[in-house]
Amino acid sequence: MVAVNLIRMSDAPFRLVIVDCQKNRGKGIAYGSYSDRHLLNVPCGKMSAFPDDPDHFLNWTLQQPDYQGIDRSLLAGAFVPRNVYGAYLKDLWHEARMAAQGKKIVLEEVDDQVVDLDKTVNGFALQLVGRPGVHADLCVLATGNQLPVDPRVANMSYASDERYFRNPWCKKAVEHADSSHPVLILGNGLTMVDTVLGLLEHHHKGRIIALSPNGFNILPHRHPGLQYSALSREISATTTLNELVGLFNRHIKQIRRLGISAEPLVDSVRHMSQQLWQQFSLEEKRKFLARIRHLWGVARHRIPLHLHDKLQQLRIDGQLTTIAGRITDINPTDAHLLVRFWDVRAGQSKTLEVSRIINCTGPQTDIDKMEQGVLKNAQTKGLITQDDLKLGIEVCPSTLNVLDSGGQPVPALFTLGNNLKGLFWESTAVNELRSQAKNLAQHLLRGM
Numbered sequence: 001m002v003a004v005n006l007i008r009m010s011d012a013p014f015r016l017v018i019v020d021c022q023k024n025r026g027k028g029i030a031y032g033s034y035s036d037r038h039l040l041n042v043p044c045g046k047m048s049a050f051p052d053d054p055d056h057f058l059n060w061t062l063q064q065p066d067y068q069g070i071d072r073s074l075l076a077g078a079f080v081p082r083n084v085y086g087a088y089l090k091d092l093w094h095e096a097r098m099a100a101q102g103k104k105i106v107l108e109e110v111d112d113q114v115v116d117l118d119k120t121v122n123g124f125a126l127q128l129v130g131r132p133g134v135h136a137d138l139c140v141l142a143t144g145n146q147l148p149v150d151p152r153v154a155n156m157s158y159a160s161d162e163r164y165f166r167n168p169w170c171k172k173a174v175e176h177a178d179s180s181h182p183v184l185i186l187g188n189g190l191t192m193v194d195t196v197l198g199l200l201e202h203h204h205k206g207r208i209i210a211l212s213p214n215g216f217n218i219l220p221h222r223h224p225g226l227q228y229s230a231l232s233r234e235i236s237a238t239t240t241l242n243e244l245v246g247l248f249n250r251h252i253k254q255i256r257r258l259g260i261s262a263e264p265l266v267d268s269v270r271h272m273s274q275q276l277w278q279q280f281s282l283e284e285k286r287k288f289l290a291r292i293r294h295l296w297g298v299a300r301h302r303i304p305l306h307l308h309d310k311l312q313q314l315r316i317d318g319q320l321t322t323i324a325g326r327i328t329d330i331n332p333t334d335a336h337l338l339v340r341f342w343d344v345r346a347g348q349s350k351t352l353e354v355s356r357i358i359n360c361t362g363p364q365t366d367i368d369k370m371e372q373g374v375l376k377n378a379q380t381k382g383l384i385t386q387d388d389l390k391l392g393i394e395v396c397p398s399t400l401n402v403l404d405s406g407g408q409p410v411p412a413l414f415t416l417g418n419n420l421k422g423l424f425w426e427s428t429a430v431n432e433l434r435s436q437a438k439n440l441a442q443h444l445l446r447g448m
């Protein structure tokens with residue numbers, strides 16, 4: 001979307017090089033799913049790629065053969081497959097390519113991986129795996145979602161076992177699962193739901209166990225359209241985390257009396273979440289991550305009601321079990337993977353024999369824990385710095401200009417999206433990405 005905006009807004013020719021190591025160019029992990037059962041977790045009417053054209057995706061979807069004739073307001077509130085959004089992004093890219101030709105913008109799309117980055121006198125030299133490097137006057141790190149981190153146990157041999165799937169978003173993770181032992185899913189959020197659906201689609205008949213530190217069950221979108229404003233009116237630029245928790249508790253008590261659960265409260269401060277995160281002290285952020293993050297995540301990341309019903313039925317049928325626990329050991333044997341974990345509710349150590357493990361714990365953000373690659377190398381050279389909580393990369397908030405290890409802006413190096421979680425907390429959904437992409441493109445064009 002940075003590239004699309006650059007092309008849309010530019011009125012002079014320039015050269016634009018996009019290097020991407022994934023086949024699903026433009027769709028990424030999120031919108032190039034192996035299954036049409038994987039749905040957006042945001043209604044169609046709120047997924048426009050352009051901040052100043054809020055109905056853009058809705059209008060596009062209504063023109064697609066599968067959705068023509070569907071009631072507009074119904075579709076606006078519906079959760080369509082993520083692959084539909086992938087097709088939308090492809091379409092936007094196709095249009096942008098055409099526009100680039102008309103504007104004499106030279107477009108190069110390179111299928112490769114950037115492994116290193118060096119500062120030169122007038123920009124950056126990017127090193128690729130399979131071909132000569134690229135020189136860029138301006139460089140945007142739009143590296144997005146990283147793979148989850150492998151659980152740390154004494155014997156890490158499981159990590160190279162073919163029954164362990166670190167990448168939960170690939171089809172292989174759900175194909176041909178052996179039903180003689182349960183499948184173990186690490187994590188209990190939206191990717192767990194996708195994985196369960198993927199396993200069922202691939203005819204898995206055996207048990208599925210989802211293990212996470214708290215074992216909270218994912219919630220459905222129960223109150224669509226319900227607007228709550230009393231909480232946000234009480235929040236100010238000086239509200240502390242403790243005060244916020246106090247406010248939440250008071251308001252939850254009030255709405256519970258009316259039979260309504262906490263999710264509308266969380267939704268009502270969605271537009272303020274970046275501001276709230278930025279006004280918290282480092283100590284408060286640490287406290288949030290340690291004590292509130294999981295609860296917040298459950299209330300914030302919900303699934304459509306019909307998917308929730310399906311999961312509930314799987315639980316009732318005994319096919320899906322959720323456990324609150326922490327992995328302490330994983331030992332591959334010929335017949336299965338032997339997993340020891342601390343069962344939080346039972347307060348004792350237990351063992352599971354599972355046929356495979358699928359890691360659905362979410363994208364890794366800590367560069368220290370990533371494999372060798374462009375981010376790690378750039379950090380070693382002091383070109384980029386992690387934030388104190390290791391959630392992302394330090395930038396100047398107004399320009400998204402990356403800060404070096406001395407806290408100084410690195411001219412011409414920018415980042416956005418997942419890499420800004422430390423600064424904004426909410427920085428991965430389309431709601432945030434579309435504004436970041438547009439603002440960054442505007443800023444880059446001013447500097448050309």
Ligand SMILES: Cc1cc2nc3c(=O)[nH]c(=O)nc-3n(C[C@H](O)[C@H](O)[C@H](O)COP(=O)(O)OP(=O)(O)OC[C@H]3O[C@@H](n4cnc5c(N)ncnc54)[C@H](O)[C@@H]3O)c2cc1C
Pocket residue numbers: 019020021022024025026027028029030031039040041042082112113114115142143144145146169191373374416417418428429430431433
């Ligand atoms: C499974 C999933 C579902 C989601 N669903 C929703 C949703 O319903 N609604 C919503 O608002 N948000 C959703 N999100 C969040 C958000 O919209 C996505 O994360 C978004 O796709 C991020 O886009 P991106 O381009 O920043 O990163 P990505 O889509 O991850 O793309 C990054 C690209 O960079 C490439 N890359 C990385 N490193 C290198 C390198 N060194 N060299 C070359 N190429 C490299 C990767 O191959 C990849 O193609 C979802 C996220 C996930 C993971």
